[in-house]
Amino acid sequence: MRDIIITHQPVELYKILKFEGMARSGGEAKMFIEQGEVLVNGAVETRKRKKIIAGDQIQLFDDCARIVLDEA
Template identity: 65%
Template sequence: MREIEINAEPVELYKILKFENLASSGGEAKHVISEGHVIVNGEVETRKRKKIFAGDIIEFGNEKIRIVVKPDL
């Protein structure tokens, strides 16, 4: 499992898939989410704009990622 740092929370689920290149575009990200191919915290998630917070675990395809907030310097 790899970790992804975000600067602020929450972040919408489809944006994470898009920015991490798990989907080639925002439209593709929304499609795979609505089709039930994405798991958040162990449950299938179909809400494209689901708010993701630090500690959430997202699974899609062969990828499993944990969200962490980037510490302030």
Template identity: 60%
Template structure:
């Protein structure tokens, strides 16, 4: 079963590996970079291997059985 989560960012763009790290889906930035390089992360339905891929509001990141929807924090 896929878990959906909304992730609020305070500025855009943000690098893909940082989103994974800040959401505690990995224990370090290095681990995030390895997972991305190994093709284990999808952005907007496509496998993404660029560690520094710029993530914007509206993007959807899939990792494990999680789906992260990126939204801008308006507060």
């Protein structure tokens, strides 16, 4: 599992998938979410704009990440 550092929260789920390279584009990220391919904290998440905060865990296929807030 890798850490994704964010500087502010919340961040929309599809944006994290897009900007962290888990999906090639925002459209692909939204498609994965709609199809039920994304897990947030172990549960299927189908809301594209789900607000993600520090401590959340995201999984897309075999790519797992934990969200960490950079408070510096």
